[in-house]
Amino acid sequence: MLFTSYSFIGFILVLFVVYYLVPRRIQWMLLLFSSYLFYFLASPEYLIYISLTTVSTFLAAFWIDHLAAVHQEHLAAHKSSLTRDERKAGKEALKRRQRRYLVACMLLNFGLLAVMKYTNFALANVNSLLQAFGSERQLAFLNLALPMGISFYTFQSMGYLLDVYRGKHPAQKNVFRLALFVSFFPQLVQGPISRYDDLSQTLYGPHAWDWTSVSYGLQRILWGFFKKLVIADRILVAVNTIIRAPEEHQGVFVLVGMLFYTLQLYADFTGGIDITIGIAEVLGIRVKENFNAPFLARNITDYWRRWHISMGTWFRDYLFYPLSVSRPMLNLSRSARRKLGDALGKRVPVYLCTLIVWFATGIWHGSSWNFIVWGLLNGVVIMVSQACEPLYARFHARFQVKDRLAYRAFEIVRTTLLMSAIRLFDCYRDVPLTFRMFGTMFTTPNYGQLFNAEAMKLGLGGADYLVLAAGVAIMVASGIRRKPVSMRERLEPIPAAWRYAAMYLLLIAVLLFGAYGVGYDASQFIYNQF
Amino acid sequence: MDELIGILEGLHPDVDFEHTAGLIDDGILDSFDIISLVAEIDNVFDVQIPASEIVPENFNSAQAQHDLVERLSDS
Numbered sequence: 149m150l151f152t153s154y155s156f157i158g159f160i161l162v163l164f165v166v167y168y169l170v171p172r173r174i175q176w177m178l179l180l181f182s183s184y185l186f187y188f189l190a191s192p193e194y195l196i197y198i199s200l201t202t203v204s205t206f207l208a209a210f211w212i213d214h215l216a217a218v219h220q221e222h223l224a225a226h227k228s229s230l231t232r233d234e235r236k237a238g239k240e241a242l243k244r245r246q247r248r249y250l251v252a253c254m255l256l257n258f259g260l261l262a263v264m265k266y267t268n269f270a271l272a273n274v275n276s277l278l279q280a281f282g283s284e285r286q287l288a289f290l291n292l293a294l295p296m297g298i299s300f301y302t303f304q305s306m307g308y309l310l311d312v313y314r315g316k317h318p319a320q321k322n323v324f325r326l327a328l329f330v331s332f333f334p335q336l337v338q339g340p341i342s343r344y345d346d347l348s349q350t351l352y353g354p355h356a357w358d359w360t361s362v363s364y365g366l367q368r369i370l371w372g373f374f375k376k377l378v379i380a381d382r383i384l385v386a387v388n389t390i391i392r393a394p395e396e397h398q399g400v401f402v403l404v405g406m407l408f409y410t411l412q413l414y415a416d417f418t419g420g421i422d423i424t425i426g427i428a429e430v431l432g433i434r435v436k437e438n439f440n441a442p443f444l445a446r447n448i449t450d451y452w453r454r455w456h457i458s459m460g461t462w463f464r465d466y467l468f469y470p471l472s473v474s475r476p477m478l479n480l481s482r483s484a485r486r487k488l489g490d491a492l493g494k495r496v497p498v499y500l501c502t503l504i505v506w507f508a509t510g511i512w513h514g515s516s517w518n519f520i521v522w523g524l525l526n527g528v529v530i531m532v533s534q535a536c537e538p539l540y541a542r543f544h545a546r547f548q549v550k551d552r553l554a555y556r557a558f559e560i561v562r563t564t565l566l567m568s569a570i571r572l573f574d575c576y577r578d579v580p581l582t583f584r585m586f587g588t589m590f591t592t593p594n595y596g597q598l599f600n601a602e603a604m605k606l607g608l609g610g611a612d613y614l615v616l617a618a619g620v621a622i623m624v625a626s627g628i629r630r631k632p633v634s635m636r637e638r639l640e641p642i643p644a645a646w647r648y649a650a651m652y653l654l655l656i657a658v659l660l661f662g663a664y665g666v667g668y669d670a671s672q673f674i675y676n677q678f
Numbered sequence: 679m680d681e682l683i684g685i686l687e688g689l690h691p692d693v694d695f696e697h698t699a700g701l702i703d704d705g706i707l708d709s710f711d712i713i714s715l716v717a718e719i720d721n722v723f724d725v726q727i728p729a730s731e732i733v734p735e736n737f738n739s740a741q742a743q744h745d746l747v748e749r750l751s752d753s
Contacts, residue, residue, distance in 0.1 A: 314730035
């Protein structure tokens with residue numbers, strides 16, 4: 149069921165009504181039922197996978213928590229008689245036992261994700277190797293249906309488990325409550341990847357009807373539909389025209405496609421997250437923001453602090469930090485310092501971990517080489533900009549431009565162009581083709597086409613460009629802010645009559661200009677496929 | 679504490695670490711710095727900081743980092 153389908157709109161409207169009619173103590177059960185129904189309607193067999201993840205995570209977390217409780221009881225009972233060494237040995241033994249459950253559960257769930265998502269990619273690579281070595285034998289692909297949202301709910305579940313293991317919060321003692329945390333349908337298809345200690349604060353209610361929260365939630369949903377249907381799905385036509393006929397669209401067309409795709413992805417993904425957060429808000433549930441004006445970032449590190457925040461922090465907290473501070477990496481750091489000197493040696497493990505994390509980030513997005521190259525390129529650019537920091541510092545010390553508006557604008561444009569260029573791998577989904585098309589931006593002198601109205605139509609009409617220009621202007625105006633604030637805070641000072649008029653106009657815009665008429669097909673959200 | 683300040687100044691010579699709080703919240707130290715710092719602490723103090731302790735509260739100021747090192751070396 150697409151978020152942009154009439155059946156989904158009907159589904160959430162019925163849920164909103166029933167949610168506030170049933171006794172408050174069972175609201176969370178209704179949400180669980182709705183989430184499983186949503187998943188069932190996508191495909192009944194998906195339920196097997198999500199149930200397996202839920203039950204295995206529940207059991208592992210339960211035992212990890214239980215072991216910690218038993219250990220605490222033992223410590224409390226023998227506080228005075230235990231020596232410091234005995235306490236330390238007891239703690240290490242506890243961690244060893246807890247780690248068994250942790251590792252087993254992670255192997256099961258990441259294993260499941262790997263098999264479902266990467267088996268055919270691995271087989272395709274084996275086939276390419278066999279072909280390269282002259283073998284005629286080819287392995288048959290498996291018919292595996294990737295369960296919807298498996299990347300998101302697996303990461304969310306494993307984040308929960310790791311937090312229980314680290315003692316950040318206790319395990320959830322009710323398997324059905326955990327099942328809701330894993331399957332909460334608004335965020336199942338494209339995130340954000342919530343943390344248990346955040347989401348659980350409001351997920352289980354009870355929630356009384358609150359008109360303010362409901363109306364703001366509805367506004368947020370409407371805003372999401374506007375971004376998705378009026379902007380993303382409209383510009384998709386032009387992007388597809390360019391990337392599906394690469395031989396006819398080189399040079400300036402690649403540049404236009406690159407910028408259009410950046411716009412499409414932003415409107416698509418942030419629109420989807422707006423709908424997710426809006427649905428949750430109507431239900432009285434707080435889902436954390438996943439974006440913070442990413443195209444105001446002044447460098448790539450800053451960009452990744454602002455774009456898909458929940459994924460970035462997941463990789464940072466559960467992969468980058470544990471890997472970087474692991475004993476082998478610390479040993480590598482020491483040995484690299486001895487051999488390469490302090491300045492270079494200390495960078496070796498950090499860079500190695502950065503590449504590993506970005507490889508993982510790339511392959512998390514999709515089982516193909518373009519995503520791996522995309523991830524690694526992000527890592528390389530981050531490493532290069534980190535290595536160049538002393539140069540930047542010297543430049544900024546010499547030329548006092550850092551806080552000048554023009555220089556900040558230059559940094560923002562530079563970062564946006566860089567990120568957009570790297571995104572071409574996501575766009576063309578073919579590594580050699582992407583390199584070739586990128587090259588044509590500099591080798592094909594057809595920039596005069598930019599002023600050829602007919603050539604620049606790219607499957608869209610003049611009216612479409614007008615709608616796009618207006619839509620983008622509204623989106624940019626709403627996105628420019630100094631700090632993350634909710635739509636609610638931004639609209640607060642406006643008189644209610646104007647606010648409702650604006651929302652009415654937005655609804656009219658979605659209905660009139662949404663790209664779902666003849667010649668259009670409301671498409672799935674891009675991040676849904678990850 | 680002086681040794682710790684020395685390590686921090688090696689990362690960002692332009693920051694007054696003795697009087698600055700919010701090193702993480704204000705984005706003065708990024709994840710690269712944190713990892714370099716953890717490796718330095720392991721090197722100099724022989725204290726291994728687990729990933730679970732890498733949270734803003736433990737790294738926001740030189741004092742918080744010092745307290746963390748003291749706590750881990752005692753445990």
